[in-house]
Amino acid sequence: MMRLAQLNLRARGPMCLLPVLAGALMLGSSLRPWLHDPLGVDYTAWGIAVRLGWPLHSPIFSYGLLCLGCALWCCTIAVARWRRGARAIRADRLLLVGFCCLLPVVLFCFQYQCVDLAEVSTLVQHKIQALLIQQHFGYKTDTDLYQGQPLLFSDTHALGRFQVFVNQLGNGLFLPLLSAGLLFSEHYLLIVAGGTTSNRSRRRLWLLLAYLFCGLLFFGRAPAALACDFQAKEQLAMGRFAQALNWLDAAAMLNPEFTRVAYYHIQRGQAWYFLHPQQENADTHVYLASVYREQGNNVGAYQELLASQSARGQLPTWATSEFNITMIDLTETVQRQNGPPVQRINFDATVIPWLDKLLLVDPTNAYGHYVLGRIQYELHNYDSCITQMSTVLKQSESSDIRSSAYTYMALSLQGQGNLSVARQLLLKAVELDPTYRNNTAREELSGLH
Numbered sequence: 001m002m003r004l005a006q007l008n009l010r011a012r013g014p015m016c017l018l019p020v021l022a023g024a025l026m027l028g029s030s031l032r033p034w035l036h037d038p039l040g041v042d043y044t045a046w047g048i049a050v051r052l053g054w055p056l057h058s059p060i061f062s063y064g065l066l067c068l069g070c071a072l073w074c075c076t077i078a079v080a081r082w083r084r085g086a087r088a089i090r091a092d093r094l095l096l097v098g099f100c101c102l103l104p105v106v107l108f109c110f111q112y113q114c115v116d117l118a119e120v121s122t123l124v125q126h127k128i129q130a131l132l133i134q135q136h137f138g139y140k141t142d143t144d145l146y147q148g149q150p151l152l153f154s155d156t157h158a159l160g161r162f163q164v165f166v167n168q169l170g171n172g173l174f175l176p177l178l179s180a181g182l183l184f185s186e187h188y189l190l191i192v193a194g195g196t197t198s199n200r201s202r203r204r205l206w207l208l209l210a211y212l213f214c215g216l217l218f219f220g221r222a223p224a225a226l227a228c229d230f231q232a233k234e235q236l237a238m239g240r241f242a243q244a245l246n247w248l249d250a251a252a253m254l255n256p257e258f259t260r261v262a263y264y265h266i267q268r269g270q271a272w273y274f275l276h277p278q279q280e281n282a283d284t285h286v287y288l289a290s291v292y293r294e295q296g297n298n299v300g301a302y303q304e305l306l307a308s309q310s311a312r313g314q315l316p317t318w319a320t321s322e323f324n325i326t327m328i329d330l331t332e333t334v335q336r337q338n339g340p341p342v343q344r345i346n347f348d349a350t351v352i353p354w355l356d357k358l359l360l361v362d363p364t365n366a367y368g369h370y371v372l373g374r375i376q377y378e379l380h381n382y383d384s385c386i387t388q389m390s391t392v393l394k395q396s397e398s399s400d401i402r403s404s405a406y407t408y409m410a411l412s413l414q415g416q417g418n419l420s421v422a423r424q425l426l427l428k429a430v431e432l433d434p435t436y437r438n439n440t441a442r443e444e445l446s447g448l449h
Contacts, residue, residue, distance in 0.1 A: 016078040018186045023074030025179040026101060030067035032172025034108065038123065038130040039366055040397030045172060050107060053115045053222035053255050066104040067176065073097055074179075098183035105176050112165050113158065114222040118260040124155045124164050125321050129367035132328065133401055136374060139437045141400045151329055156263040158226075225255035232267055241271040262322040266290050282308045286319050289326060298330035302357075320362055327358040328367060351375060366395045373408060382412035403432035407441040414444075 033042035046064030074097060112120055131150035134141050146163040154160040232247035248268055251258050258264040269287025272279070285308035292300035305323050309315040315323060334351050352375060358368045373388030389405040389412075396402060410425035429441040436442070 016081050018182050019074045019078040019081065022097075022101065022179040022182045023071040023078070025175045025182075026067045026071040026074065029104075029172045029175035029179070030064040030071075032175065033170030034063065034172045035112075036168045036170055038127040038168060038398075039395065040399070040401065042170065042397075045104065048108070051111055051116050052107065052219060053225070053257075063104045063108055066107075070097070070101045070104070070176070070179070073100065074183075094183050094187040098180040098187065101176050101180040101183065105173060108173065109165075110219065110222070113161055114226055115255065115257060117155070117255070117257040120161050120165065121155045121261050121321055123168060124153055124160070125324060126366075127153055127164050127167070128325070128328065129365065130396075130398065130401065132332065132367050133370050133404075136371060137400070137404055137438075139439055141437060142435075151325065151332070154263075155261065222255050225251045225258065228254065229258065229264070229267075236267060236270055239274075241275045244271045245275075260318050262286065262318050265316075265318055266322075280307075282316055282319070286316075286322055289322060293326050293329060296333075298326055298333065301326045302330065315361055323361050324358065324365060327354055330354055331358075331371065349375075349379065364395060366392055366401070369395065370401070370405065373405070377408050377412055377415075380415060382415045385409070385412045399432045400437070403429045403438050403441065406432070407438060407444070410441070411444065 030045040032044065034045050034048060035043040037043065044064065045067050046062050048063050050061050050063060050066070077093070077097065128150045131153075135150070144167040146167055148163075153164060155164070228247045228251035232244045232251065235241070235244035235247060245268065248258075248264065248271070252264070265283045266287045269281075269283030269285070272281065273284040273287055285304045289301040289304035289308070292298070292304060305315065305319065305326060308319060331351050331354055334354075352372065355368050355372045355375075358365055359372070362368070369388045369391045373385045373392065376382075376384040376388060386409050389409045392405045393402055396405075406425045406429035410422040410429065413419075413422035413425065423445070426441050426445050429438060430445060432438075433441065
C-alpha cells in the first residue's frame with residue numbers, strides 16, 4: 001500500500017509540472033519589460049494601467065495584476081492535480097486558463113493600437129527625438145525592426161502606430177504566449193487521451209465563445225471610434241466638410257483620447273477652415289501650420305502655431321507635438337544646409353534661438369537639449385554645454401544617449417582644464433558603450449582624439 005502511494009505521488013509530479021511552469025512564466029512576464037520607451041525607460045506590466053476606452057479605469061488595475069491572477073489560477077490547477085490526480089481538472093478548464101493567459105497580451109496590443117492614442121503619440125515623439133539624437137552621434141547604433149527617416153514616423157494612421165509599437169516591444173510580452181502554448185498543448189493531450197469531448201465540454205466551449213462575443217461588444221467602442229475617424233478622412237478627401245465634422249464628433253464621443261492628439265484637431269481645423277474661413281480658431285491655425293510644414297515653410301508653420309497660442313493665451317497641450325515637429329524640422333533643415341559640423345560653427349548660432357523657443361514650450365524635449373549642448377560645445381561655451389547635457393541625462397535612460405552626453409560633458413571639462421573629472425566622465429561614457437561604437441570617448445581616453 002505504501003509502495004502504491006509512492007508511485008501515485010511520483011505520477012502526480014509530472015502532471016503538476018506544466019501548470020506550475022505556465023504560472024511561473026506569467027509571474028515572470030509581469031516583472032519583465034513590456035514596453036521600451038525610445039528614450040530608454042522600460043515599463044513592466046505593473047507600470048502599465050489597463051485602459052480600454054471607458055472612463056472607468058484605475059492605475060491600480062494594471063497588466064501586472066492580470067498576469068498575477070493568471071499565475072495564481074495556474075497554481076490552483078497544479079495544487080488540485082497534486083491532491084486528486086489528472087482527472088481533477090477537465091480539458092476545457094485548461095483551455096479557458098490558456099485563453100486567460102493570452103488576455104493581457106491581447107488587451108495590451110488593443111490598448112496601444114486603438115485606445116491610448118495620446119500615449120502612442122508620446123512614443124512617436126520620443127522615437128523621433130531618439131533617432132535624431134543618434135544621427136548627431138557621428139557613429140552608428142542599433143537598428144530597429146522597422147527603419148525609416150525620423151521625421152517620417154507618424155501616429156496619424158494605423159501603420160505608423162504599428163511600426164513604432166513593434167519597435168518598442170519588450171521581451172516580457174512574449175512569455176504569456178509561451179504560457180498559453182503550454183496549457184493548450186496539455187489540453188490537446190487530454191483530449192487525445194480521452195478520445196472525444198463530452199457534451200458538457202462542448203457547452204463550456206460555446207459559453208466561452210459567448211463571452212468572447214460579449215467582449216467584442218464591450219471593447220468595440222474604440223474600434224468604432226477609429227472607423228469614424230477613417231470616415232472623416234474620406235469625407236475630407238471628397239470635400240464634404242460638414243459630414244467630416246459629424247464623423248469627428250462621433251469619434252471623440254466614442255473615444256475621448258482623440259481630443260488629446262494633434263492630427264484629430266488638424267482634421268477638424270481643415271473642415272472648419274473651409275466651412276468658416278472668417279472664423280479662425282486654434283484648430284484652423286494648427287491645420288495651416290501642418291500645411292506650411294509639408295510645403296517646407298517651417299517659419300510660416302511656426303507663425304501659425306504662435307497664432308494658435310495667442311488665440312487661447314497659451315499653446316494647447318495637444319499642439320505641443322506639432323510644435324515640436326515644426327521646430328525640429330526647422331533646426332535639422334538649417335543644419336543640413338550648412339554642411340558638416342566643422343564648417344557650420346558660425347551658422348549654428350542662428351539655430352540657438354529656435355532651440356530656445358522649442359525648449360520654452362517643451363522643456364522635456366531631449367533632442368533640443370542635446371543639440372543645443374553640442375552647439376554650445378562647438379562655440380566653446382562649455383558651462384552651457386555641461387548644463388544641457390546634464391538635462392539630457394535626467395530625461396533619457398538610453399545607454400547610447402547617456403554615453404554621448406557624458407562624452408561631451410567630459411570634453412567641455414577638458415576645455416576648462418578639469419582633466420581628472422573629465423577622465424572619470426569618459427570612463428562612464430565607455431562603460432555605457434559595451435559595443436564599442438562611441439569612438440569619440442575611446443579616442444579621447446587613448447589620447448588619439
